Amino acid sequence: MTDKEGSISRQDEAQLIGRARSGEREALRQLVDLHNDRLFAFIWRMIRNHHDAEEICQDAFLKAFASLDTFSCDYRFSTWLFTIGYRVCLNRMRRKRPVTSDLEWSALPIEVDNDTAASLESEDATRLKEQVWAAVERLTVPQRATVLLFYRQSMGCHEIARILELPVATVKSHLHRARNRLREMLESLRDQDLEQFRNLSTRTG
Amino acid sequence: MRCEQARPLFDAYLDGELSPALATELGAHRVRCSECRRALALMQVSGHVIKSDPDEATVQSGFTDRLLACMDEPEPRWTHRFRRAIYVGAPLAAAAVIAAAFLGYFDRGDAMVAGHKVEGVQVTAVDEAPTPEPKAAQAPMDDAAARRLEEWLNKTQSNVDTKQKSVQSLQESLDLTIGQWLDILNARKARPEGETHYPGSEELAKPDGEKPASEESDDVEDL
Structure with a gap:
């Protein structure tokens, strides 16, 4: 995963937002390019539908730009954008029935790190991956969002609490319950597979 | 541990x-x-x-261009019309509904008022002339009731006649001239005590057993 946001300092981000507020098109473009991949990945993992995820991302950016004057530079722009994106996503999920994945894994445009790909290409690893993601999909919406933001977006509990608009203690509780549910759902894994994957994950970091 | x-x-x-x-x-x-x-x-x-997991979905190429194009796009004309219809039409529709409800209320109110008016006239008519016609019209009456009603009507009529005579005699007594009143006073002085007589006073004297006028209304109510 790339971390394009990490390549920009808080000061540069504040300047960029200032230019975007004045309507500078290039600043808006930079903001979109900086955050679209991360936001899209999060939304897609939440709803598992490529078309809907892109629409939600677009809505989130449009809403963010429309109310850019209300953004406080005390927070990261990504936190604010994820908050809007999560709200739009929740509204969409309430309107629609839960969807199953419409995507073939093999057809995904995938950013692959060569070393990691080599270590995870075994059949066992693929099976484990499918089991884990299937278990993640069965978590409740707040638990899933918490797990994705914590592991996938490497966010802390405080930042997750701001995005989900929940108390920090509630976020920690969601994370704790999600871990236990994942453990329960993966109980069928053989010890041998588990040990093998632990060795793989230790090697790949 | x-x-x-x-x-x-x-x-x-x-x-x-x-x-x-x-x-x-x-x-x-x-x-x-x-x-x-x-x-x-x-x-x-x-x-x-x-x-x-390195498998990650990414946005399709050209996402940023499409997004910025969305921001530049003016709203479709139908959206403008729809919004105008909402902004202008909604208050007008609300006003129309309120007006319709208001008028409907008063239409119903008129009817009710008209109904009350009719009832009021009927009540007034009963007060002025206590005829039992409305009740008679409402329910069939048997012979005994008809007889009682006829007796009551005759009695009431005679009471009214007596009352009218008394009022007439009082009126006549009030019409006496000062000279006539002086004659009456002189005659009173000339007569012994307890034999005072006023002109028309014989008409004022009530027949035995006759109820005072104030009790007549009770008779009407008793009916």
Whole structure:
């Protein structure tokens, strides 16, 4: 995963937002390019539908730009954008029935790190991956969002609490319950597979 | 460390928030206890898969251009019309509904008022001339009731006649001239005590057993 946001300092981000507020098109473009991949990945993992995820991302950016004057530079722009994106996503999920994945894994445009790909290409690893993601999909919406933001977006509990608009203690509780549910759902894994994957994950970091 | 002491520490252990001393204790327990070892391993593995899975969906190329084009696009004309219809039409529709409700209320109110008026006239008519016609019209009357009604009407009529005569005689007595009043006074002085006579006073005298006028209204009510 790339971390394009990490390549920009808080000061540069504040300047960029200032230019975007004045309507500078290039600043808006930079903001979109900086955050679209991360936001899209999060939304897609939440709803598992490529078309809907892109629409939600677009809505989130449009809403963010429309109310850019209300953004406080005390927070990261990504936190604010994820908050809007999560709200739009929740509204969409309430309107629609839960969807199953419409995507073939093999057809995904995938950013692959060569070393990691080599270590995870075994059949066992693929099976484990499918089991884990299937278990993640069965978590409740707040638990899933918490797990994705914590592991996938490497966010802390405080930042997750701001995005989900929940108390920090509630976020920690969601994370704790999600871990236990994942453990329960993966109980069928053989010890041998588990040990093998632990060795793989230790090697790949 | 026992399992029940170790399990609450799993989250802090996985997040690296455990103090070195507790982490060592938990590590020692993990070596000894296969159940806790397996539980921790499952949590670590699932977290690791979620964190490091390289399969990631990305936005289709041209997303930024499409987004910026969306911002530049003027709203479709139908959207403008729809909004105008909402902004202008909604208050007008609300006003129309309120007006319709208002008028409907007063239409109904008129009818009710008209109904009351009709009833009021009927009541007034009963007060002025206490005829039992409305009641008679409402329900068929048997012969006995008809006779009682006829008797009451005759009695009431005679009372009214007597009353009219008394009023007439009083009126006549008030019409006496001063000279006539002086004659009456002189005549009173000339007569012995207790034989005073006023002109028309014989008409004022009530017949025996006749009720005073104030009680006549009770008769009407008794009917």
